[in-house]
Amino acid sequence: xxxxxxxxxxxxxxxxxxxxxxxxxxxxxxxxxxxxxxxxxxxxxxxxxxxxxxxxxxxxxxxxxxxxxxxxxxxxxxxxxxxxxxxxxxxxxxxxxxxxxxxxxxxxxxx
Amino acid sequence: xxxxxxxxxxxxxxxxxxxxxxxxxxxxxxxxxxxxxxxxxxxxxxxxxxxxxxxxxxxxxxxxxxxxxxxxxxxxxxxxxxxxxxxxxxxxxxxxxxxxxxxxxxxxxxxxxxxxx
Numbered sequence: 001x002x003x004x005x006x007x008x009x010x011x012x013x014x015x016x017x018x019x020x021x022x023x024x025x026x027x028x029x030x031x032x033x034x035x036x037x038x039x040x041x042x043x044x045x046x047x048x049x050x051x052x053x054x055x056x057x058x059x060x061x062x063x064x065x066x067x068x069x070x071x072x073x074x075x076x077x078x079x080x081x082x083x084x085x086x087x088x089x090x091x092x093x094x095x096x097x098x099x100x101x102x103x104x105x106x107x108x109x110x111x
Numbered sequence: 112x113x114x115x116x117x118x119x120x121x122x123x124x125x126x127x128x129x130x131x132x133x134x135x136x137x138x139x140x141x142x143x144x145x146x147x148x149x150x151x152x153x154x155x156x157x158x159x160x161x162x163x164x165x166x167x168x169x170x171x172x173x174x175x176x177x178x179x180x181x182x183x184x185x186x187x188x189x190x191x192x193x194x195x196x197x198x199x200x201x202x203x204x205x206x207x208x209x210x211x212x213x214x215x216x217x218x219x220x221x222x223x224x225x226x227x228x
Binding site: 003004006035044090096101102103104 | 157219
């Protein structure tokens with residue numbers, strides 16, 4: 001099935017650095033979502049975006065819904081050890097539809 | 112319970128056997144979704160239920176895969192004649208489908224890790 005193009009695949013950063021990741025698609029989505037998944041757990045929602053151009057923050061996290069509705073980015077400022085994990089973008093076309101996911105960005109924080 | 116519950120958490124089976132995976136959604140959630148996550152990949156949508164009916168089965172990879180939901184609550188995903196390529200984590204999510212898109216947040220269970228030998 002279709003997947004979103006998510007990059008980078010992995011990031012090795014120092015604690016305190018800022019992080020940026022993004023997702024692109026060849027088709028339009030009406031909702032963009034960012035999830036975080038820890039080992040052995042299901043994804044947990046971080047930010048949901050419902051309107052083109054929308055910029056939303058959740059603590060140190062900021063995400064934007066692209067104007068074309070074909071892309072989104074997630075920024076994490078001042079990373080801390082508990083930010084380690086896999087981050088997934090997801091798009092939804094209709095209100096009840098299943099989600100289309102990216103392949104994930106694996107965030108690793110070096111001591 | 113407070114969250115989406117899936118059982119078993121791990122399942123090891125032999126090629127050719129049938130398996131059943133269970134999902135207990137959050138109480139009161141009307142929609143239920145099944146996804147598959149292969150190693151190192153994102154989640155792949157399989158099927159969703161609204162109440163007991165399945166408006167979208169488009170993600171089921173073959174006719175060996177089926178799912179049902181009874182009483183608007185528990186759902187079972189069945190894989191018949193399992194193959195090694197079926198090995199993956201199967202995740203279930205539920206949501207409350209009313210009040211517009213802002214309400215349709217999908218909450219995920221921890222998944223069932225299926226290994227087909």
